[in-house]
Amino acid sequence: MLSKLLKYDFKSLSKILIPVYLVSLLLALVTRVINMLANQFNIFSVPSGFISGIFVVVLIAIPIATFIFTILKFYQNLIKDEGYLMHTLPVSKNSLILSKTISSTVFIILSFVFTILFLFVGVYSLWFDSKFLSLIWNLFKQIDTLFIILILLSILISVIYNQVMIYASIALGQKHNNKVMYSVIYGLVLYNVTQILSVVILLPVMFLDPNYQKYINGTSISDFGLINGYLLLALFLSILFTVAYYILTVKVLDKRLNLE
Amino acid sequence: MEFIEFKNLSKNFGPKEALKNINLTIEKGKIYGLLGPNGSGKTTMIKIINDLLQPTSGEILINGREPGIESKKIISFLPERTYLNMNMKVSELIQFFKDFYDDFDEKKAIQLLHKLKIKETDQLKNMSKGTKEKVQLVMVMSRKADLYILDEPIGGVDPASRDYILETILTNFNEGSSILISTHLISDIEKILDQVIFINQGKVVLNEDADTIRKKKKTTIDKLFREEFKC
Numbered sequence: 001m002l003s004k005l006l007k008y009d010f011k012s013l014s015k016i017l018i019p020v021y022l023v024s025l026l027l028a029l030v031t032r033v034i035n036m037l038a039n040q041f042n043i044f045s046v047p048s049g050f051i052s053g054i055f056v057v058v059l060i061a062i063p064i065a066t067f068i069f070t071i072l073k074f075y076q077n078l079i080k081d082e083g084y085l086m087h088t089l090p091v092s093k094n095s096l097i098l099s100k101t102i103s104s105t106v107f108i109i110l111s112f113v114f115t116i117l118f119l120f121v122g123v124y125s126l127w128f129d130s131k132f133l134s135l136i137w138n139l140f141k142q143i144d145t146l147f148i149i150l151i152l153l154s155i156l157i158s159v160i161y162n163q164v165m166i167y168a169s170i171a172l173g174q175k176h177n178n179k180v181m182y183s184v185i186y187g188l189v190l191y192n193v194t195q196i197l198s199v200v201i202l203l204p205v206m207f208l209d210p211n212y213q214k215y216i217n218g219t220s221i222s223d224f225g226l227i228n229g230y231l232l233l234a235l236f237l238s239i240l241f242t243v244a245y246y247i248l249t250v251k252v253l254d255k256r257l258n259l260e
Numbered sequence: 261m262e263f264i265e266f267k268n269l270s271k272n273f274g275p276k277e278a279l280k281n282i283n284l285t286i287e288k289g290k291i292y293g294l295l296g297p298n299g300s301g302k303t304t305m306i307k308i309i310n311d312l313l314q315p316t317s318g319e320i321l322i323n324g325r326e327p328g329i330e331s332k333k334i335i336s337f338l339p340e341r342t343y344l345n346m347n348m349k350v351s352e353l354i355q356f357f358k359d360f361y362d363d364f365d366e367k368k369a370i371q372l373l374h375k376l377k378i379k380e381t382d383q384l385k386n387m388s389k390g391t392k393e394k395v396q397l398v399m400v401m402s403r404k405a406d407l408y409i410l411d412e413p414i415g416g417v418d419p420a421s422r423d424y425i426l427e428t429i430l431t432n433f434n435e436g437s438s439i440l441i442s443t444h445l446i447s448d449i450e451k452i453l454d455q456v457i458f459i460n461q462g463k464v465v466l467n468e469d470a471d472t473i474r475k476k477k478k479t480t481i482d483k484l485f486r487e488e489f490k491c
Contacts, residue, residue, distance in 0.1 A: 088332055090360065
């Protein structure tokens with residue numbers, strides 16, 4: 001049943017998000033043309049500045065809008081009227097939530113990819129060129145490979161973690177009459193609980209770790225082994241919280257669903 | 261045969277008691293009318309059967325088990341509101357029901373929709389409220405379910421279409437299946453009911469065979485309802 005749910009979740013997100021990405025691509029093309037014209041003719045310098053400004057804002061907004069839209073879809077589909085259909089389908093709550101998590105994660109990652117792609121389409125060779133890219137690449141090569149892998153994994157996990165934390169807040173919030181207000185309150189509570197627990201777990205480890213003491217004294221500043229160790233620990237904690245909030249969401253929507 | 265059993269079931273919304281100690285049995289092969297004034301607890305009962313609300317105390321058993329995936333396979337539910345994804349076309353909705361319900365009869369759905377002059381290419385968001393209700397009803401009645409639960413099925417539909425819809429309900433449900441209809445438009449549906457359940461302020465106040473009411477009390481269910489719930 002998961003594959004069928006995924007099919008509908010991907011379709012439903014695509015219907016709105018693909019047109020948004022296409023319009024953004026169009027804007028990237030327009031930005032490129034106007035910027036190229038501005039290089040040739042002075043008269044285009046004002047519109048080019050204007051369009052470039054909008055372009056930058058849109059690039060930043062693409063992942064944010066995608067994230068907000070996936071959360072809205074979750075709410076609309078499972079807590080509002082559409083929930084009457086979704087929760088009476090003969091499928092497990094786990095499948096319902098998993099399908100939402102997978103489809104949203106894919107779209108958020110896609111939105112990052114599109115943002116970078118549109119940046120190239122819009123202003124490559126105008127604002128930056130191959131020299132700049134090779135500079136970045138050379139910097140990259142000096143960085144520890146494991147470190148890069150851990151950073152990429154952290155980004156992926158944080159995308160999933162942030163969604164699931166909001167799902168859990170919505171699941172807890174829907175038990176009350178004022179679903180939206182309580183979802184926001186639970187969101188703030190869960191956010192702070194996570195932050196406090198992370199600090200409570202990480203701080204003693206740092207104080208007890210002799211390598212960390214050396215690190216803050218500045219004696220081994222480029223020690224990737226140490227940084228990677230902490231990244232790994234933080235990653236482990238994020239995964240732990242993600243799993244905990246995921247299970248909470250499934251359990252609450254299974255045992256305490258309240259579609260009033 | 262006992263199909264659905266409410267056992268000492270109560271449901272509170274905060275301090276408000278929506279259902280008070282309900283004991284009720286729904287059997288196979290009968291058409292039930294769940295009748296009561298606004299806010300009497302009809303929809304709450306229906307939502308509990310469909311696993312959309314959880315009881316505060318007591319229990320509900322469907323074929324001896326709590327509501328869940330197995331009960332959803334055999335219950336076809338029409339809520340009192342529009343639950344459709346408005347970005348879908350009728351054809352996509354048909355595919356959706358086909359994908360998730362093994363008992364969905366696609367041919368029957370298309371045939372019923374055509375009779376109501378609704379095309380597969382129609383967009384749901386462009387339909388009137390009444391037409392959306394008709395589409396939902398067709399989807400729900402095109403399943404070969406053991407129990408059809410219809411919450412206010414004719415509320416937003418014009419009187420001319422009501423007869424057709426009632427006929428649709430009657431001619432499209434399986435032998436041996438049951439129907440539970442909740443409504444306050446009693447005169448429209450009373451001729452099809454086998455069993456009548458009156459509910460008021462969260463309590464079952466009457467649970468009787470429809471013919472018995474008609475013969476023994478020599479009145480219509482509509483009149484009995486008006487007397488029982490007189491303000």
